[in-house]
Amino acid sequence: MSNAPVWDRPEPPSRPSPVPLSRELIVRTAVQLADEGGLDEVSLRKVASALNAGPMRLYGYIETKDELLDLMVDEVYGEITPPDPSADWRTGLRHVAHSIRDAAKRHEWFIDLLSGRPHQGPNALVHMETTLATVRFEDIDQVLGVTGTVMAYVYGAVRREITELRAERSSGMTEEQWQRASGPYMRRMLATGRFPVLGRVMFESRDHEPAEVFELGLDYVLDGVAARHGLR
Structure with missing residues (x-):
């Protein structure tokens, strides 16, 4: 096995092959398989099968599944358009957040x-460079603090949104159907008087589309950065 990272290893010489x-x-091909089935x-075996090739041929290009996953992640990073300089x-x-x-x-x-x-x-390196370059502070630790805070929100919010989508698909119920099914239990719990704020959430809050929820949370984070650093 080579010690060089996959990014630095040349591909094997091409040879006549069907x-x-x-x-x-x-x-x-791996990205397509993951998109379709998670x-x-x-795996190298499944990718080889999808390509109608023997698994051993793939090892000339990629040595481990971890390398394949790294390459897949970098492929998606290539889809994330950088912000205008x-x-x-x-x-x-904001552009980076929505692109992710x-x-x-x-x-x-x-x-x-x-x-x-x-x-x-x-x-990935281009993505990190262009994201960091968006925050033009003299103190690089402040640049890291700002971008790290925003990305922590983005990753957490997106993970929650996708987790909820997966849960909805696995349950076979829409969110409205799930709410109706759990309604009697929640009403009994709220009737105890122990959860007054949750009661307000259930009966007073408006329904928001996921994109609105994401944008609202992002605004809170960006406003907090602006307040801390005296920015607009």
Whole structure:
């Protein structure tokens, strides 16, 4: 096994074959499998089968499943458009936040791989560089603090949204159907008087589309950054 990261390893020389392969083709196929069936559908064996190739041929391009996952993550990073370099910090970070959410909605498995793994692929590095460059502070630790706080919100909010979508699909009920089914229990609990604020949430709060909820939370975070640093 090579010690060089997959980004630095050349692909094996091409050779005549009824099934031509490339690292790019392997990654695109893996992304499609994950989009259709989740990360459980991704393995070198399953990717090879989808490509009608022998599994051993893939090892010339990718040595482990972890490498394949890293390449898949970087492929999605390549879909996240960078902010306009001339944009102010708020506009730039808002653009990044919505671009990540859009990418994660297209590839729900992406959010599962955003934590606990180093992202050092070329597309990930461009994403990090352009995101950090949006916050033009002299103190780099403040830049890291601002971008880290915004990204923590984005990852958490998107993960919650996708988790709720998955739960709805697995239950076979829409949110409205689930609320009707759980209604009698919740009314009994609220009638105890122990949960007055939750009662207000149930009976007074307005329904918001997921995009509205995401935007509202993002506004809270950006407003907090602005207040702390005296920004607009």
